[in-house]
Amino acid sequence: MEARPYQQEAHAAIVSQWDEYQRLLLVMATGTGKTIVFCQLAEHLVREGGRVLILAHRDELIRQAADKLEAATSLKAAIEKANEYAVDTWYPITVGSVQTMTRDKRLFPYETDAFTHIIIDEAHRTLAKTYQKILEYFDGAKVLGVTATPDRGDQKNLGRFYDSIAYEYGISKAVKEGFLCPIVNRTIPLTLDMGTVKQSGGDLAAGDVAAKLEPYLEEIADAIATIDRKRIVVFLPLIAISEQLCALLEERGMKAAEVNGMSKDRNQKLKDFNRGRYQVLCNAMLLTEGWDEPAVDCIVVLRPTRVRALYCQMVGRGTRLHPGKENLLLLDFIWNIDRHELIRPAYLIAEDEDVAREATRMAEELAKQGMPADIQELVAGAENQVLDQRKEALAEEIKKQRRKKSRLVDPLLLGAAFGESRIIEPRTRAEAATESQQMALEHEGVNPEGIGH
Structure with missing residues (x-):
């Protein structure tokens, strides 16, 4: 199986960065072939004399990894799960269940150097105690975490474990390059009043959301x-x-x-959906991972969330290309909720929260006219709006400074006005500017006192 150009780039970046770092993260949008990348990487490692453990937390993901490994590379893997044992097999690749391998009687029979490399599918789960127990046991192995988005619902930073993001290929770029289908957002002009919903595990409590949602089910069905x-x-x-x-x-x-x-007949229903015997498939968060159905052309998210990773997983069930499928329709509603900010369709593309909020506002205005919107175009329009607003704010700031007889401008406002919103999120703590550096900044009209250090 020939890899796509970005998959080849990802492979090269990982191999190169492993020379410098032990723990790498690969971020690729759902539907862009993460599994193919790590399967072909595993093949490369085996040919170099390595022994690879692929970790997953669900049966569907375990079977998917083993099947795609054989399809992409002709290599078979041993399975470590439930009644299947891999410890005494000669296969250089093992696909293991986290729930199984975290048990002492299944983990300890392995030598601590049994694997040279560990690949973690759905790596946003890496910080869980079950994963950490396995990773600490094989602490000499190089690690690659693979995920569609590095966000975690509990806000714990994956940077606590991973040393570097080796490669990133997001949904926006994949759509632009034609490897995922365009997303059209249609906001239904129906306001769903969630009121005050409690939080649980860093997200909205499912029970509270269900109770608030129930009175609207008839209108939603309509x-x-x-x-x-x-x-x-x-x-x-x-x-x-x-x-x-x-x-x-x-x-x-x-x-x-x-x-x-x-559901005892779950597999049969999924097959029937694939064959077109059902038009609609309802689920309570069962299908967020490990299920691929490229023909899906409409996603309805009635599980509001504050977690971008979860939202991306839901929408990602419909972004794959399929013959005859022009785009993915993402059906949204107007959510009225106290205290919490929800992830909405624009957050899939927008890198700036102000832009995402403006795009969401624009989508809701279009909803009143019964009009859908291409998310890429919506976000592009919102970016222009926000940029104009920031430039207006900069002009007003300059006027104020002139009235104060000062020529110096706030650097954060300056950066935001020219689309560099990331300037307001310093990544590292730097040393204070020297006197000569401050003079240089003042010469350029930038107030050095406004730069954090």
């Missing part, structure tokens, strides 16, 4: 029933409310199915 799409996936907070919405959609003549972790 809105979904108007969508002319072939494969619609709806994400909801709890199984009970997922089942309720599924029943309401069926009442409106839609072919709908509901799947959850307890």
